[in-house]
Amino acid sequence: MTRRLAALATPLALALAAPSAAFGQEKFQPQNEFKVEPIGPELKLGPVDMSFNRFVLYLLITAVVTCGVMIYIAKRMEGRPNRVQTAVEAAYDLTSNQITRGNIGNAKVAARWFPFIATVFLFIWFANMIGFIPLPTNFEQSIEIGPVAIPTFALYAATANFSFALVLALVVWFSYHIEGIRAKGPIVYVKGWVPEGVTGIMAVPIFFIEALSQLLRLGSLSARLFANILAGHMLLLLTAGGMAVILASQSGMSPTYALLNIVTIPVGVAFWLFEISLVATLQAYIFAMLSSIYLGEAVEGH
Amino acid sequence: MEFLDAVPALFAQGQDGKAIALGLGTGLGAIGPGAGVGYIFGKVIESITRQPEMRDEIQSMMWLGFALTEAIVFYALLMSFVAFFLAG
Numbered sequence: 001m002t003r004r005l006a007a008l009a010t011p012l013a014l015a016l017a018a019p020s021a022a023f024g025q026e027k028f029q030p031q032n033e034f035k036v037e038p039i040g041p042e043l044k045l046g047p048v049d050m051s052f053n054r055f056v057l058y059l060l061i062t063a064v065v066t067c068g069v070m071i072y073i074a075k076r077m078e079g080r081p082n083r084v085q086t087a088v089e090a091a092y093d094l095t096s097n098q099i100t101r102g103n104i105g106n107a108k109v110a111a112r113w114f115p116f117i118a119t120v121f122l123f124i125w126f127a128n129m130i131g132f133i134p135l136p137t138n139f140e141q142s143i144e145i146g147p148v149a150i151p152t153f154a155l156y157a158a159t160a161n162f163s164f165a166l167v168l169a170l171v172v173w174f175s176y177h178i179e180g181i182r183a184k185g186p187i188v189y190v191k192g193w194v195p196e197g198v199t200g201i202m203a204v205p206i207f208f209i210e211a212l213s214q215l216l217r218l219g220s221l222s223a224r225l226f227a228n229i230l231a232g233h234m235l236l237l238l239t240a241g242g243m244a245v246i247l248a249s250q251s252g253m254s255p256t257y258a259l260l261n262i263v264t265i266p267v268g269v270a271f272w273l274f275e276i277s278l279v280a281t282l283q284a285y286i287f288a289m290l291s292s293i294y295l296g297e298a299v300e301g302h
Numbered sequence: 303m304e305f306l307d308a309v310p311a312l313f314a315q316g317q318d319g320k321a322i323a324l325g326l327g328t329g330l331g332a333i334g335p336g337a338g339v340g341y342i343f344g345k346v347i348e349s350i351t352r353q354p355e356m357r358d359e360i361q362s363m364m365w366l367g368f369a370l371t372e373a374i375v376f377y378a379l380l381m382s383f384v385a386f387f388l389a390g
Contacts (some may be wrong), residue, residue, distance in 0.1 A: 098362060220373070227376030286369040 036161065039139055054137055058158040061135075062127040070122060095121050099288050104296040109179065113295055116175070121288035124159060126228060128280035131157020132272065155236060159229040159283070162222070169222035172291045187296060189298070212291030221290060228283050232275045239268030323385045331378020338371040 038051035073088050081089065095118040104110040138154035158164050180189045193210040194203050241261055248257035346364045350357050 031365075088322060174338060191342055223380060224369070224373040227371065227380050266343060282369055285365065289366055 005046040006245050023240075027028065037139075054139070054156060055158060055161045055163070057137060058127070058130065058156060059164070062123065062130055062158050066123050066126045069126075090117070091122070094285075095288060097281045099285075102290050103292040104299065105290070106299050107297075108294070109183070109299050113175075113179075113292070117288050117292050117295075120172070120291060121284050124168070124225065124287055125281060125284035127164070128284060129276065131155065131159060131229065131233070132280065140250075155233060157229050157233060159225055160233050162226045164224035165222040165224075168287070169218055172221065172294065173218050176291070176294040176298045179295060183299045217294065221287070225283050225287055228279060232271070232279055236268055237276070239264045239271060241265070320386050324382045327382030327385060328375070328379050329383070332375045335371050335374040338374075339368060342367045342371060 002265070014190065036053040036055045038053050039057070040052055043050040043052070068090070073085060077085065096114055097157050100114045101107075101110050104113065121252050128297055132155065134153040134155055136151045137156060138152040141152040143152055144151040155207075177189075180192075183189070183193065193214065197212075198206050244257045244260040245265055247260065248254055251257075340362060346360055349360050353360075
């Protein structure tokens with residue numbers, strides 16, 4: 001128990017000490033936490049920015065951790081599961097039975113889309129969880145530990161970037177439309193947007209409203225994930241010292257503002273626990289759940 | 303986020319309107335979802351006390367409803383950011 005507490009408290013203490021240490025530096029800009037600036041050389045492919053930045057770094061870490069952890073656990077499945085295996089089995093059960101088969105009635109379609117939905121769930125979950133672990137990724141400031149200078153610890157999540165959520169939402173959006181058209185043919189599928197029982201002239205405005213709502217799904221699916229995680233990170237940033245820094249920056253960096261952290265840091269810790277214990281998992285769950293609801297609806301109609 | 307960068311400048315130039323827009327937009331946007339989230343959890347407590355054997359099913363629906371309702375605050379937040387950045 002003590003060891004577990006220490007493992008939890010050490011990164012937390014490091015993360016919380018970082019903004020306070022900023023008072024010693026001349027210029028500290030808390031908003032840089034969310035900036036994506038190229039690391040290393042800038043690569044431009046025409047109008048497309050291909051340079052390696054912090055978002056790409058987090059994306060890579062997430063992909064490697066997701067694949068690595070899941071393959072490692074899958075390879076050492078045992079008859080008498082340990083705690084990690086039990087958790088993974090629970091995640092499998094959740095994605096397979098509750099999320100996919102609970103919403104897609106057609107067993108063939110459910111079997112076809114289960115790998116996709118489980119991958120989306122796990123990928124978002126790992127991205128969220130990695131986002132709440134302080135990692136040395138703030139390349140603008142560095143701490144010197146002996147002879148080596150390492151970047152300052154920072155909290156940043158791949159999911160706190162709109163492009164991550166938008167790309168995932170686009171993939172889901174196109175796949176459920178294509179799956180619906182494949183199952184029912186384009187005309188029947190598009191007609192299926194109008195709820196049953198609506199006939200005659202009223203079907204026309206309702207069809208346009210439904211078509212609009214199909215488009216809005218793209219926005220709501222992506223904005224929900226991205227805005228949730230971004231707001232959580234901003235809250236953590238402000239409570240973990242950003243508020244004191246902003247207030248101090250208006251009055252010539254007076255160090256007395258650091259006392260404000262005594263009040264805000266416990267609040268920040270509480271929010272951090274709330275985010276990792278509920279929000280990270282819930283957002284992944286919601287994204288996977290809505291994806292499979294849309295898929296099931298597209299295949300079956302209303 | 304650039305908006306943090308803009309905070310001192312706002313106070314300096316007396317452009318308090320944008321800050322008010324951001325605060326009011328988010329705050330007013332939180333009223334409805336606040337009531338909605340409370341309603342969801344209240345109803346869930348009611349349903350579970352009535353039918354405890356349905357607990358798992360009700361709870362999975364509760365999380366879906368909770369997350370869908372809660373997200374509306376963040377739509378308001380996003381729109382407030384738009385007002386904050388884009389308003390002349």
